[in-house]
Amino acid sequence: MKTMTMAMWAILLLATLLGSGVDARRLPHVVPSVGGYQFHSVVKEYPNQQGFEAKLVVPASPSRNDTLGRDIASLTFIAKIENSTRLRVYISDAAQPRWEVPQSMIPRPALSAESLDSTPDQSPVLGLTYTTEPFGFAVTRIATGEVLFNSTPPSDGTEGFDPLVFKDQYIEVSTQLPSGASLYGLGESTRSDGLKLKPGRTYTLWTTDIAALIPDIDLYGDWPFYIDVREGGSAHGVLLLNSNGMEVSYKENSLTYRVIGGVLDFYFFPGPSPLEVMDQYTQLVGRPAAQPYWALGFHQCRWGYRNVTVVKSVVENFRKAGIPLDTMWNDIDYSDKFLDFTHDEERFPLKEWRGFVDELHANGQHYVILVDPGIGIAYDDYQTYKRGLEQDIYLKDDDGTPYMGQVWPGPVVYPDFLNPNATPWWTNEVQLFHDQLPFDGMWIDMNEVSNFCTGKHCIWNGTIVPDGITTCYLQCEESNTNLDEPPFKLNHFGTNEKLGHLTAAMTVKHWDGTTEYDAHNLYGMSEAIATKKALTEVRQKRPFLLSRSTFVGAGAHTAHWTGDNKATYEDLAYSIVTVMNSGMAGIPMVGADICGFYDMGTDELCSRWIQTGAFHPFSRAHSVRDNDNKELYLFPNTTVSAQKALGMKYQLLPYYYTLNYDAHTKGYPMIRPLFFAFPNDPKTLDVSYQFLIGNHILVSPVITANATTVDAYFPKGTWYNMFDHSQVVSKGETLTLQAPWDVVNVHVHEGAIIPMQEGALTSTEARKTPFTLVVALPSNSLLSSASGDVFLDNGEEIDMVVKAYQSSYVSFKAALNDKNGTLTSHVEHGEYALKEGWIVDKVVVLGVDSAPSVVYVNGKPSLAKVMHKEHKLELSGLGLPIGEEFELSWK
Ligand SMILES: *[C@@H]1O[C@H](CO)[C@@H](O)[C@H](O)[C@H]1NC(C)=O
Ligand SMILES: *[C@@H]1O[C@H](CO)[C@@H](O)[C@H](O)[C@H]1NC(C)=O
Ligand SMILES: *[C@@H]1O[C@H](CO)[C@@H](O)[C@H](O)[C@H]1NC(C)=O
Ligand SMILES: *[C@@H]1O[C@H](CO)[C@@H](O)[C@H](O)[C@H]1NC(C)=O
Ligand SMILES: *[C@@H]1O[C@H](CO)[C@@H](O)[C@H](O)[C@H]1NC(C)=O
Numbered sequence: 016m017k018t019m020t021m022a023m024w025a026i027l028l029l030a031t032l033l034g035s036g037v038d039a040r041r042l043p044h045v046v047p048s049v050g051g052y053q054f055h056s057v058v059k060e061y062p063n064q065q066g067f068e069a070k071l072v073v074p075a076s077p078s079r080n081d082t083l084g085r086d087i088a089s090l091t092f093i094a095k096i097e098n099s100t101r102l103r104v105y106i107s108d109a110a111q112p113r114w115e116v117p118q119s120m121i122p123r124p125a126l127s128a129e130s131l132d133s134t135p136d137q138s139p140v141l142g143l144t145y146t147t148e149p150f151g152f153a154v155t156r157i158a159t160g161e162v163l164f165n166s167t168p169p170s171d172g173t174e175g176f177d178p179l180v181f182k183d184q185y186i187e188v189s190t191q192l193p194s195g196a197s198l199y200g201l202g203e204s205t206r207s208d209g210l211k212l213k214p215g216r217t218y219t220l221w222t223t224d225i226a227a228l229i230p231d232i233d234l235y236g237d238w239p240f241y242i243d244v245r246e247g248g249s250a251h252g253v254l255l256l257n258s259n260g261m262e263v264s265y266k267e268n269s270l271t272y273r274v275i276g277g278v279l280d281f282y283f284f285p286g287p288s289p290l291e292v293m294d295q296y297t298q299l300v301g302r303p304a305a306q307p308y309w310a311l312g313f314h315q316c317r318w319g320y321r322n323v324t325v326v327k328s329v330v331e332n333f334r335k336a337g338i339p340l341d342t343m344w345n346d347i348d349y350s351d352k353f354l355d356f357t358h359d360e361e362r363f364p365l366k367e368w369r370g371f372v373d374e375l376h377a378n379g380q381h382y383v384i385l386v387d388p389g390i391g392i393a394y395d396d397y398q399t400y401k402r403g404l405e406q407d408i409y410l411k412d413d414d415g416t417p418y419m420g421q422v423w424p425g426p427v428v429y430p431d432f433l434n435p436n437a438t439p440w441w442t443n444e445v446q447l448f449h450d451q452l453p454f455d456g457m458w459i460d461m462n463e464v465s466n467f468c469t470g471k472h473c474i475w476n477g478t479i480v481p482d483g484i485t486t487c488y489l490q491c492e493e494s495n496t497n498l499d500e501p502p503f504k505l506n507h508f509g510t511n512e513k514l515g516h517l518t519a520a521m522t523v524k525h526w527d528g529t530t531e532y533d534a535h536n537l538y539g540m541s542e543a544i545a546t547k548k549a550l551t552e553v554r555q556k557r558p559f560l561l562s563r564s565t566f567v568g569a570g571a572h573t574a575h576w577t578g579d580n581k582a583t584y585e586d587l588a589y590s591i592v593t594v595m596n597s598g599m600a601g602i603p604m605v606g607a608d609i610c611g612f613y614d615m616g617t618d619e620l621c622s623r624w625i626q627t628g629a630f631h632p633f634s635r636a637h638s639v640r641d642n643d644n645k646e647l648y649l650f651p652n653t654t655v656s657a658q659k660a661l662g663m664k665y666q667l668l669p670y671y672y673t674l675n676y677d678a679h680t681k682g683y684p685m686i687r688p689l690f691f692a693f694p695n696d697p698k699t700l701d702v703s704y705q706f707l708i709g710n711h712i713l714v715s716p717v718i719t720a721n722a723t724t725v726d727a728y729f730p731k732g733t734w735y736n737m738f739d740h741s742q743v744v745s746k747g748e749t750l751t752l753q754a755p756w757d758v759v760n761v762h763v764h765e766g767a768i769i770p771m772q773e774g775a776l777t778s779t780e781a782r783k784t785p786f787t788l789v790v791a792l793p794s795n796s797l798l799s800s801a802s803g804d805v806f807l808d809n810g811e812e813i814d815m816v817v818k819a820y821q822s823s824y825v826s827f828k829a830a831l832n833d834k835n836g837t838l839t840s841h842v843e844h845g846e847y848a849l850k851e852g853w854i855v856d857k858v859v860v861l862g863v864d865s866a867p868s869v870v871y872v873n874g875k876p877s878l879a880k881v882m883h884k885e886h887k888l889e890l891s892g893l894g895l896p897i898g899e900e901f902e903l904s905w906k
């Protein structure tokens with residue numbers, strides 16, 4: 016059945032679109048060790064050479080029927096240039112449809128040619144070639160010919176690298192990698208070995224309720240996406256849009272996917288910068304949700320705030336200690352018998368509780384409550400459960416009855432958030448509860464989905480077992496179908512547990528017959544989608560929610576935290592990596608439990624942790640019930656560190672909020688690995704424990720005990736300490752910085768203009784203060800420039816957009832020519848900022864070596880106070896409305 020030996024067709028596809036620069040190299044033709052598909056024929060060509068559909072077949076002999084199942088005889092292969100920066104490769108059974116991530120969760124263009132732009136105006140960046148025997152495909156960066164993904168086994172026969180395998184419950188595809196590739200992503204898991212993926216590791220993607228303190232095993236989320244940075248610094252992204260369980264094994268020169276269901280639906284994003292990859296990727300999976308302004312402030316939580324008196328006193332203690340606090344939280348403690356949307360009238364008397372929340376609001380603070388998906392069934396008068404039953408929105412066991420598991424309230428059923436009727440039911444429950452208590456945000460926990468039992472057909476004997484039992488007391492049958500135990504075992508829990516271990520059985524059905532086997536990894540995200548809708552409808556403001564379980568694209572709906580960690584320095588270090596990984600997955604609003612969830616830790620650890628955690632976008636302290644109280648203010652040194660670090664975060668809120676806007680509009684992570692801003696500096700590729708806020712502010716925290724210095728890598732250029740404006744000039748080197756117990760090193764890079772306001776104890780107060788612009792110019796440069804911008808709106812408008820009277824967008828440019836400097840602003844829609852009365856009162860220019868003789872504002876000599884010291888020029892008392900364009904100059 017030899018048809019073509021080479022993909023002439025694909026070459027045509029590229030040639031026509033490009034005219035030149037086509038990569039027409041023949042891919043090596045190899046004989047597979049076992050199995051593989053053959054390219055049979057082109058079935059359909061899409062117009063304008065934008066893709067094709069082909070048929071792949073299993074060679075008559077040897078057709079594989081092994082322990083992993085039988086090869087699917089005939090496959091559809093589709094290659095489609097969806098637009099200039101997105102190439103899609105789709106492979107599925109030609110005979111029948113298979114499970115795919117629902118369009119309702121991640122909308123995407125249809126595979127058919129009709130979805131294509133009839134007149135593409137840009138040439139594609141990526142091209143595709145393929146081999147026929149065995150079938151393999153390669154994705155190429157057209158301009159350079161560089162091969163980014165190549166599923167054809169290398170001719171030297173790398174062990175374990177087989178051609179495509181496609182069975183009902185086992186799909187295997189590999190790609191060759193050049194040595195010197197740097198890969199990031201493939202989460203979610205806690206990484207013991209830093210940010211960059213390490214050859215030799217296998218990453219298990221299966222959402223699991225495991226404590227995040229355990230590194231290198233499957234964890235709460237499923238992010239089948241990676242960014243690959245090649246020598247020379249160009250990056251591309253690869254998404255396998257598939258919600259089934261999978262393992263991805265990384266060897267020195269290859270990456271192998273082993274997926275237990277669904278289809279192969281690959282999307283390739285060409286970058287070439289890491290930020291462009293994020294833009295292209297989030298265009299598909301969803302732009303990150305805009306976060307309310309207050310969510311960027313500090314949050315306090317613990318499990319074990321037993322009554323409203325305690326919660327009140329914590330808020331009061333923060334104020335007394337002079338530590339900022341925007342949002343107070345309650346874990347499950349407020350509820351009656353752990354039931355969602357209830358309260359314990361004895362410990363949280365509604366009147367008093369509501370009075371407390373009203374008081375928070377009056378003080379410009381906010382309140383978030385926890386809600387779990389498990390709906391308790393043990394109480395006859397529990398209306399939330401009954402209404403759900405009437406709406407018939409619970410997951411079903413294989414006998415058609417609601418599937419019973421056990422979580423905090425004892426026996427529970429689980430809403431099926433894929434069921435369109437579940438969202439109205441959920442919204443109604445949120446509404447009814449919100450009518451009683453006007454909370455501001457929701458924390459959706461335990462949504463992997465977690466279960467204290469394993470199995471199906473569980474029976475509850477009617478005894479209500481007291482609080483806090485996490486061992487199963489239901490009688491469940493084992494579920495032993497090929498869904499619970501597929502032929503390929505995932506390394507679930509790190510111990511090859513059954514897929515249904517401590518979650519819903521794999522035979523459980525969603526409303527349309529979808530099995531839990533296929534949809535398991537989507538549970539958290541489906542709950543997040545419903546919760547975001549509910550909160551928006553109920554509050555009519557920009558929603559805030561926090562989800563433990565996520566899938567790619569969940570960032571479009573929810574914030575995330577790194578999960579149950581521990582008060583150790585290792586966990587502090589892990590948190591830095593997980594936060595960057597979450598940002599790269601498209602979930603930029605993320606942070607870790609500051610000071611650790613489990614264990615008490617020490618003043619020193621907590622001090623170091625707040626110095627890091629303050630600068631994460633989501634900054635929350637949280638702690639387990641068994642701990643004594645460990646709020647920041649209870650430790651003397653931590654109190655000082657919190658005042659300093661959160662003090663800086665609060666001054667930087669306009670900058671963070673603008674990053675929130677960039678995340679929402681372009682998918683850029685707020686917290687970035689160094690290589691995001693310096694992709695051409697190969698030394699940044701291995702930096703795991705420092706991070707950038709945006710592209711310009713570098714945080715180099717201490718993550719070890721007893722340290723008084725920190726070794727930090729500084730990409731080339733001039734950097735200024737954000738606290739004292741002292742200068743570091745780097746050739747691109749690791750420097751040792753002083754870091755006594757109360758110091759965190761935070762530096763701004765040359766070329767940036769950072770919008771800041773004054774610190775305060777709430778973001779509501781901080782927002783009312785005048786602006787300072789910090790302009791960072793390189794030292795000893797005769798000709799230099801800097802730029803920056805700020806997005807301003809009321810912080811909780813549902814849509815975060817630049818729009819007249821609703822928001823203002825101001826960009827700043829500075830230039831220095833010898834001793835002549837200018838700073839100008841450009842305003843889009845100034846009305847909103849003018850209405851708010853915001854002014855720029857101070858400008859700090861770093862990198863100015865001599866005092867100016869004159870300062871002009873809008874062409875007139877300025878009355879501003881001028882101060883010059885060493886490399887710093889400070890102009891204060893400017894009183895310039897930020898909503899009006901201005902020009903400042905000095906000579
Ligand atoms: C594959 O092998 C199994 C087990 O040996 C057998 O039951 C099944 O019939 C085989 N299927 C095909 C299509 O050969
Ligand atoms: C690429 O295609 C998708 C889907 O049609 C579309 O949403 C997106 O805006 C396109 N991007 C560009 C850069 O054209
Ligand atoms: C609230 O809880 C605290 C700590 O558990 C306890 O000491 C206090 O007596 C309780 N107060 C009320 C009013 O229940
Ligand atoms: C029901 O189960 C609980 C928990 O296992 C057990 O303590 C109790 O004795 C059982 N009750 C009956 C009536 O079997
Ligand atoms: C705590 O602060 C004091 C100064 O107030 C300092 O001497 C001491 O070393 C600090 N302790 C730790 C553990 O950082």
Ligand SMILES: *[C@@H]1O[C@H](CO)[C@@H](O)[C@H](O)[C@H]1NC(C)=O
Pocket residue numbers: 720721
């Ligand atoms: C830090 O110092 C303490 C007290 O001197 C000591 O017990 C501990 O072992 C030191 N830890 C490390 C990691 O050096």
Ligand SMILES: *[C@@H]1O[C@H](CO)[C@@H](O)[C@H](O)[C@H]1NC(C)=O
Pocket residue numbers: 832833834835906
């Ligand atoms: C700086 O400004 C002065 C006075 O306007 C002018 O004479 C001089 O040429 C300027 N220098 C540069 C480098 O532009």
